[in-house]
Amino acid sequence: MRITYRMMTSKYSTNLNSLSSDLDKLNTQVATGRKYAKTSEDVSSAVRGYQIRRNLAKVEGYQDNIQHAEGFLTNSESTLGQIESSLAEATDKILQGMNGTQSEGDRKIIATELRTIQSQMLETMNTEVTGMYLFGGTNNQKPFSLGADGKLQYNNVNLDSLVKGSAEADKLENDSMYVDIGLGVKFDETTGEVDRNSVFNYSFPGLSFMGMGTDSEAVPGEAVSNNLYDLLGRIATEFEKADGDYSFDKVDKLYGLYKDNSLKAYQTTTEIGAKSQYLEFMTSRYETQNFNLEERQTQVEGVDAAYTYIAFQSQKVAYQAALQMGQSVVQQSVFDYMS
Template sequence: MRVTQGMLASNSIRNLSNSYTQMGKYQDQLATGKKITKPSDDPVVAMKGMYYRSNLTEVEQYKRNLSESYLWMENSEAGIEQVNEALQRVRELTVQGSNGTLSESDKEAIAREVEQIKKDIMTVANTQIAGRYIFNGTNTSNPPVADGGNGALQANLNTNNYLVEVSRGVSLKANINPDNIFNQELFDTLQGIQETLEGIGTGDLNILLGTLDKRLDILSAERSELGARYNRLEMVEARIDQQEVIATRILSDNEDADVERVILDLTTQESIHRAALSVGARIIQPTLMDFLR
């Protein structure tokens, strides 16, 4: 086959164009830090990147769910602690009030303190986090305890589990069972102690004290159960953190460009391009037609 001057020039220009394309690819990799800038650059890398990024997004969502679980559990723990201290104080006051040497005014003063503690426990029961009542199961839009009139408190509790998905296929209960802390028996007992001290009730302080001790035991058991779930939540968090590190590393290995290698390839391509320009300059020589123009 006869090779003409036009063929040499055409091949030279095409090769120079390909060289520019290669240099442009390496420059894009340096500028973006990524192996590809569009799926057509490498469909396999692009497809894997979508899958790995989906996994990483899932892990990040689970971490946000973990934060919500921590928020509920830590506030529940704080509420239980506050109620426990309040009931311990009521117990002390009840023991003090059962002393037969107290005057009516002394009992009245104790009754007033019990009344304030009762109201404080109602405030704890109606704790809201981000506009949601955390001690009313899944009925987070309504308060669990309301004023029933004449100083009596009415508990209307939802005991359903508030579940939060903290890992694929794993949901943990974030709330406590409010019936073990704020049930009607507790408020009836506090009301009975208050009215007995005021002299308008017929309750026996010793029997009421026994009921109060029973509520304290149930409260302690609920607190222990919450602590066990909190420990499990920490283990799940450690596993999620590890999954996030692995997912991030895999995504980086798949998409991120090796900067050192890209710089080396770009330098090599620039040298090749200069050589091609030099050769092209020798191939495209002046012809007789250039002088006849």
């Protein structure tokens, strides 16, 4: 069989293109560190790689949600610390006013100071961070306000009118913000709403620790507000009375109710700390999971850097040798000398 010049050049061109294609593939692997650039190059590895990438995306989403919740809890804890400081300051003022050596004028000064603390507490309870009210649940407006009678309201509902455990009170107390941190979101088959046990609650409605309803036992014949704001105002009112009307026993009973209700704020701080610790645990867990997934991804999609580089250099030498051989295979023609 006679081997023609055309057959030689065609065969050479085919082999050169094959070497060039292999060289380009190895060059891409060296540059990207990946075994394949298209799914068709390794379908099995690509499918496993996509699954790993989906899991990595999920973990990243959970980590972002945890970071958001941690920031919100940190702000809530520091702001609640300010409220606790106000409560402690009010305690000192009340005890000072209850001292038998205080004159009528002294008590009125202390009453003014208590009302100042009231105003500070109201402002702190409406603290806003990045467009969200720390103690307002899902509210997009200030949760705490004063009614026409000067009484404290939450979502425009008078706190004195609320009864702990009632449907209205439960609705307001459960108006919290939730986030998915990988607990396995579930939905109620009846209502279609998200099961709150399957998501993370990172907010604390101020209603839950400010207090609600009234107490008819502390002061006989009077329904005393249970919320800390109005309770401070009631104590201030007693201090403002003249000597003949002022009652130490009444203030003492009001102070006892105030101390009991103040504990809710400190309990909430403990709950915030517990939630923050849980988020730290989840953060550590996802960091480990993310590391393991990235290692697995490297095994599935990555190449052996040393082996691939050596193969690339070898292919490069082969390609250069083929180019040099082409000078013998592809003969010059008269057209190469024409200018």
